[in-house]
Amino acid sequence: MSTSPSADFSWIQTLPKVCLHDHLDGGLQTQTMIEIAQEIGYELPATDPAALQTWFEEASDSRSLDRYLETFSHTVALTQRPEHLRRVAKEHVLTLAGDGVVYGEVRWAPELHTEGGMNLDEAIEAVADGLMEGMEFVAEHGGRVLVNQLVCAMRQNDRSLEVAQAAVRHRRIGVVGFDLAGPEDGFDCAYHQSALDYVAENFMPVTLHAGEAAGIESIRSALLQGRALRLGHGVRITEDFSYTTVADVDPTGELMPGMNPTDPILQLGQVASWVKDRRITLEVCPCSNLHTDAAYAVHEGKVSQSEFARTIKEHPITLLRDAGFSVAVGPDNRLMSGTSMTREFTELAQNFGYGANEFFELTMNAIEGAFISMDEKQMLTRSVQGPYLKLIQAQSQGQS
């Protein structure tokens, strides 16, 4: 399917979506930030919502890690009281509903929200209350969305076991998984072995930020030490890719007739093969990946081992899908990247010509990877497939 940038993509917003990689503290609304800042006497870099949005997006796109991290210092400073955490959690659910999301997993790190006196349990309960209020509000207005929590521990801190125990304690109120966030490079999963063992012993599923700020060894550690069922981004899995040629694989030309002998053939190393063959979900967030130099660039169907993707067109998402990986798309940090599921999908439609078929695949991958029961996955599948199949039919008729 070919598209032009001026084509109408308004149909994407109402497509039912499943959102697995979405940070609560990366998705505050600027108006809310200004109101909370006034209430607690906190100084923000701008006092007008539009100017504040621009400040966040510029800081995120500055290629300066210090400026990028500064953005979170503000959102975290504003959410140290239970009523404020509850408010942003409720608003996040409304944002998801407006984005067409029917199932979401929102992640955040309770240990970053204890400076105002909350303990981990109180913080998790405040978010659970806010999510519930949001879901009830959406239902009262004729919509439907289910949002669960993923609880993160910070890699650079030493509270991961405590956080893991708090996560497991709150499974009954919608905590469905555990994650390690924060600086990946230099803070290996092995430093958090006791937390990772604890969640495994309690059969709580794990997704780990890995293969974003560090490479294949970090992914290996997430799989071995972390028993990760999903990878937060995981885009540097491409470090385990190599290429041979048609001539090497098929010197006589009998196996692949018609192929150019110099065409590249992708070969996967052991780690990449495991991720692909075991259907470990890659939670890919294209806009964020450009901001943090996470993904290597693709040129003419081949991925670089040194140059980072600077445009969506260079992002490896299509290469990963074509290679057979289970890819799900997420927004990562809605505020910092000025993004949403709708924007990520729209970028993919504009840059790669994705249509209903591709979005259905991404959504089914997300359902497969979601940390919910098989019964819930089947219900979710039934609820999303109708709109997609209708659209696939309409788009294929439009093309013929």
Ligand SMILES: [Zn+2]
């Ligand atoms: Zn993330």
